[in-house]
Amino acid sequence: MEKWIPEHEAPEPLEGPVVATITGGTILWFVLFLVQLPFYGWFDDHGRTWWVWTCLAGAGLGLIGIWYVRKRDAAIKREAANAASGPGGPADPVAG
Numbered sequence: 001m002e003k004w005i006p007e008h009e010a011p012e013p014l015e016g017p018v019v020a021t022i023t024g025g026t027i028l029w030f031v032l033f034l035v036q037l038p039f040y041g042w043f044d045d046h047g048r049t050w051w052v053w054t055c056l057a058g059a060g061l062g063l064i065g066i067w068y069v070r071k072r073d074a075a076i077k078r079e080a081a082n083a084a085s086g087p088g089g090p091a092d093p094v095a096g
Contacts, residue, residue, distance in 0.1 A: 018069045026062025029055050 033055035036043065043049045 019066065019073055022062060022065045022069050026059055026066060029058030029062055033059055 033052065036052045036055060040049070040052060043052055
């Protein structure tokens with residue numbers, strides 16, 4: 001079997017407003033949950049209650065995502081600040 005070799009280098013990953021994107025998606029899932037809640041009886045009659053609970057699960061997982069991306073963003077900023085301080089800065093393992 002022949003090994004596939006890519007013809008081009010992979011592009012750099014896109015960085016954008018990750019925290020805002022995850023927060024917006026979480027709000028959207030929660031709003032969808034609230035909008036569907038008054039119609040729970042209809043969803044139950046038609047065997048579609050999973051639609052309601054999927055929206056709530058999306059909001060819950062979004063909260064975990066917000067926590068994660070905020071920690072990630074803080075770590076990236078902390079690393080950039082340490083790198084900017086140059087050799088011998090707080091993150092330089094050689095300097096001790």
